[in-house]
Amino acid sequence: MPPGLLRDAASDPLIETTLESQLAYDGVFFQVVRDRVRCPDGHVGVREFIRHPGAVMIVAMPDEHTVLLERQFRYALGRSFIEMPAGKLEAGEDVLACAQRELIEETGFRAARWDRLGAFHNAIGYSDEKIEVYLARDLDFVGAATEAGEVLEVFSAPWRSLLEWTNTGIVSDVKTIIGVHWLEHFLAGGAGAGGVADAERGR
């Protein structure tokens, strides 16, 4: 652990103090907060960020060599991406319950064996989003249930191929890159990457 590097906010000399807070944009999928803050150097500035409910991603393995992937159109970038199943937390929803729900909805697979691989923050400059990562095994097909407007292609691939696609830039979605790295670490016998691995029996 880096000595003296992690401090609680109250004693952190880098803390920025809120002077004024405003809901600047109330959108369909997210809100933007725009605050006036006092910086530690005395400067008064603006901070602007997205309020996000948090998300989960699932590294789902039909067998020990293979992961489930999706091809999904990502409008912000105007093209499809190869990525692992993922979704946003609903209000008050438990993280593991969300992972189990999203895996079934998007891929049609229910998993009996769940391990937490860790969590990361994907856009600390302008979003409070945190993505929790679970490994799902012992899969049974029960049928997918995507919503209207949620069109995706589900397929499977050897996880070593996926690792290669991240190395060559074919896969550039960061959560998917992290997922395959943490899977590699987990399978090599490391504990859960990015946090404690908790073996949990699914429903």
Next chain:
Amino acid sequence: MPPGLLRDAASDPLIETTLESQLAYDGVFFQVVRDRVRCPDGHVGVREFIRHPGAVMIVAMPDEHTVLLERQFRYALGRSFIEMPAGKLEAGEDVLACAQRELIEETGFRAARWDRLGAFHNAIGYSDEKIEVYLARDLDFVGAATEAGEVLEVFSAPWRSLLEWTNTGIVSDVKTIIGVHWLEHFLAGGAGAGGVADAERGR
């Protein structure tokens, strides 16, 4: 390469067609675009995303065992994070030039040796941001030049310690996690992760 998985947008059956586009929020640091789209299943829906200029991150090594890190307060999450130097592209700015500028501004170091490690998308659900990653070596201290309100602590650490901190969750910033993984891959003799490695002499 996954057969038949990467298609140009024109022939992609997953394509979503813009019906109406609107600048929904014009903020200080980013804009939000909110469009009405037709999905491939015929559903008419809303897509909402941040327009981002793109960013660079620098894996900077004072020597072969060590990386430069920063501690910086991230207002969206209300606490400080350990991360690698990074910054946003200015209008029309070359990516490598941006990396060289940001490294000096934030850490005070000029690097003579630059290699591109790759690029990734960090929030494909709601942002068009792409982060390019460079490795910077042969460092000389020339003095930092942070802006008012840009307060950060610069320190160095063995990159193997950083890798350990990402495994235990002490470091959760996704760009920094990717940076140390791609550095490990690069130092192990792999080509640039996430794309082609280009050796470039810096200025």
